[in-house]
Every structure is written in structure tokens, then in C-alpha cells.
């Protein structure tokens with residue numbers, strides 16, 4: 001894969017104001033290839049915030065974690081394609097039919113419109129879920145079994161990869177092979193505070209373990225020089241890439 005280090009650094013736009021989102025894109029764009037827009041910012045600002053990032057030359061990871069009946073998720077995914085996002089995600093717990101139908105409709109739409117298919121990712125088990133959480137909803141399997149199982153379902157449905165904790169990367173690599181993308185949050189460079197993240201790895205460790213791209217928020221946003229912090233993370237990514 002020839003993805004540049006800049007395309008592997010995803011900044012989490014964890015703000016709720018359009019103007020703040022715009023200021024971050026303007027400030028970080030030189031070192032950051034993708035900007036993650038999640039439920040809070042999207043619910044507040046809507047598709048215009050996606051357009052703003054793209055107009056400023058950035059790419060968007062639309063982190064809305066779709067989970068619904070197959071037809072509804074497939075239609076929402078096609079709308080995400082129309083917005084021109086580079087990457088979006090669904091919950092693998094929505095099941096194989098939901099994921100297959102989404103791949104089918106996205107592929108059909110992209111072929112018809114002559115656009116590149118966005119990178120389609122699945123969330124396996126949220127890292128906020130413990131074995132206790134799973135038992136409460138009737139899943140008796142350990143997280144270490146559920147994560148590769150759901151990752152394989154996503155791969156078999158035609159998804160490009162998963163969002164996962166850096167600690168799960170090797171498990172997923174072993175189950176899904178080398179071409180599967182693994183996007184990891186919970187990354188902390190040596191210079192940053194842990195914040196509320198508990199199980200973290202450095203950017204270099206995550207890339208060396210096989211992560212494809214990293215989602216980073218506060219280590220950049222809370223730094224005294226955010227652009228320089230992003231630059232340091234890029235250098236770490238670059239140094240850890242094979243070859």
C-alpha cells in the first residue's frame with residue numbers, strides 16, 4: 001500500500017461549533033489528511049460541515065456508526081457517498097446481511113456515478129464495552145473472540161476494514177489478513193497526557209503492530225503547538241512504516 005503518512009493521521013473533530021471545526025481544519029491541514037466527524041458535530045452542523053472540510057482540501061471520516069435494518073443502512077451509506085466522504089463506518093453487530101446490502105448499494109452507486117468507493121469500516125465491539133456489558137445483552141462470548149469474529153464478518157461482506165483498539169490489532173490481522181484496514185483510536189505519543197484513555201499505545205507501536213491509520217484528538221488539540229504535535233506524530237508514523 002502506498003498511503004502516505006499524512007493519509008494515515010485522522011484528527012478527531014470533537015467540537016460542536018462549525019467555526020471551531022473550520023479553525024482546526026485550517027490550522028492542521030498541512031499535516032493531517034483526514035478529519036473525523038462524529039455524531040455530535042454532525043448532529044449539530046449537518047452535511048455543511050463535511051462540505052467545509054472538503055472545500056478546504058481535507059478528507060472526511062464520517063463516524064456515524066450506522067446500525068439499523070439493511071435497507072436503511074444501505075441508503076444512509078449511499079447518502080454518505082454523495083457527500084463525498086473518504087471513509088465511513090457501521091456497526092458489525094448489525095449483521096452480515098446489513099453489511100452485504102450496504103456494500104452492494106454503495107458499489108452500485110459509485111460505479112454509476114464514476115466516483116471512488118469510500119473506505120468502508122465496521123466497528124466490532126466498542127472498547128467501552130466489557131465482558132460484563134456483553135453478558136448483560138446476552139452475549140456470553142469473550143471480547144477476544146467477538147472482535148475477530150465480527151471483523152471476519154465485515155471482511156466477508158466486502159468491507160475494507162475495522163475500527164479497533166490498538167491492543168486488538170494483532171488479533172484482527174491474524175483473522176483477516178494483510179489487506180484489511182485497521183483504524184485505531186486510543187493512541188498516545190510519549191509527549192501527550194493519557195486523558196481518559198486507559199489502554200493506549202504510541203503511534204509507532206500502533207503502526208508497527210499493523211494499524212493502517214490512527215485517530216488522534218487531544219494529543220493534538222491540547223498541545224501548545226497543535227500543528228507541530230501533528231508533525232511529530234507524522235514523523236513517528238513515517239519511521240514505523242515498513243520499507
Ligand code: C5P
Nearest residue numbers: 012014127185186197215216217218219
Ligand atoms: O482525544 P482522543 O485522542 O482520545 O480522541 C480519540 C477519538 O477517537 C475520539 O473521537 C473518541 O471518541 C474516538 N474513539 C476512542 N476510542 C474508541 C472509539 C473511538 O477514543 N474505542
